[in-house]
Amino acid sequence: MELEPPTSTATAPCLAVDVGGTKLAVGLVDAGGRLHQRLAAPTPTTEDPEVLFGALAGLVERLRPFDRFAACGVGCGGPMTTGGVLVSPLNITAWRSFPLRDRLARLTGLPTFVDNDAKALALGEGWVGAAVGERDYMAMVVSTGIGGGIVLDGRLLEGNTGNAGHVGHVIVSFPGRPLANHVAGGLEAEASGTALATHSGRPAAEATTAEIHEAGTLVGRAAASVANLLDLKLVVVAGSVALGFGEPFFAAAQAEIDRVCQLDHSRGTRIRPAGCGDEGPLIGAAAVGRRGLGLPVGIIR
Numbered sequence: 001m002e003l004e005p006p007t008s009t010a011t012a013p014c015l016a017v018d019v020g021g022t023k024l025a026v027g028l029v030d031a032g033g034r035l036h037q038r039l040a041a042p043t044p045t046t047e048d049p050e051v052l053f054g055a056l057a058g059l060v061e062r063l064r065p066f067d068r069f070a071a072c073g074v075g076c077g078g079p080m081t082t083g084g085v086l087v088s089p090l091n092i093t094a095w096r097s098f099p100l101r102d103r104l105a106r107l108t109g110l111p112t113f114v115d116n117d118a119k120a121l122a123l124g125e126g127w128v129g130a131a132v133g134e135r136d137y138m139a140m141v142v143s144t145g146i147g148g149g150i151v152l153d154g155r156l157l158e159g160n161t162g163n164a165g166h167v168g169h170v171i172v173s174f175p176g177r178p179l180a181n182h183v184a185g186g187l188e189a190e191a192s193g194t195a196l197a198t199h200s201g202r203p204a205a206e207a208t209t210a211e212i213h214e215a216g217t218l219v220g221r222a223a224a225s226v227a228n229l230l231d232l233k234l235v236v237v238a239g240s241v242a243l244g245f246g247e248p249f250f251a252a253a254q255a256e257i258d259r260v261c262q263l264d265h266s267r268g269t270r271i272r273p274a275g276c277g278d279e280g281p282l283i284g285a286a287a288v289g290r291r292g293l294g295l296p297v298g299i300i301r
Helices: 050-060 100-108 117-128 187-191 193-199 208-232 240-244 247-260 278-291
Strands: 014-019 023-029 033-040 072-076 110-115 137-142 147-153 234-238 270-273
Touching: 014 050, 014 100, 014 278, 023 050, 023 278, 033 050, 033 247, 033 278, 050 100, 050 110, 050 234, 072 100, 072 234, 072 278, 100 110, 100 147, 110 117, 117 137, 117 147, 117 234, 117 278, 137 208, 137 240, 147 187, 147 208, 187 193, 193 208, 208 234, 208 240, 208 247, 208 270, 208 278, 234 240, 234 247, 234 278, 240 278, 247 270
Parallel strands: 014 072, 072 110, 137 234, 234 270
Antiparallel strands: 014 023, 023 033, 137 147
């Protein structure tokens, strides 16, 4: 689809970049939140940070010319330092304090903004997804890892260093099962794609009915805890594991939310699939770029 030449920064598309533990993706997202181009490649299995960045840069280069974009927006696993200057994604061990923002800015010449991938999802879902018009909600990514982004009173929560929303580290089981670099019993250590593969010896895509039900229940337990704590009543969930498991996963999660959310302000909390589907990571990354420029992404500040 051909795009009309932008007349201003506000109408120019964003170069969107998604860095995941399983795949790398880039795309062109227009000012209305529509994805027009998408390129993806498996995340290299390497301990060399330059090999990993080289694979990402190769995808980005295929979207030249860069001067057609208003900005480069990036969603990446965390944690990271304030403003995404240095990233240390738990599920990508090759990058520890890697200067992703500056490296991409140097490559593209664009204003570049980096945020946690789940916070990016929260922005995208509030912009054009399942949370449009909502002022209080949480977005979750249930994939290789598990992350969250929280919007309260129409504002994306940042926290002291920009790492607010790490719902994957909420304790949902005791004593729980061990997973490298995780506390036993944390949601990511129990229900992420990495955890399911580690504990079962099979890829997450081959999970049994019982494993899908358990993963959904634990995700629902964490979501319910957040709803009880923060007075929100909507949780939207994306990620290859959650969306791949589909209705049985979401039914188990909703049942657990119904069991745990018994306070007046949390009773009736809903969990639903992210409205942007598998385009969500790139739409969210573009929302990071637009927000960084001070451009609107729905009602979220």
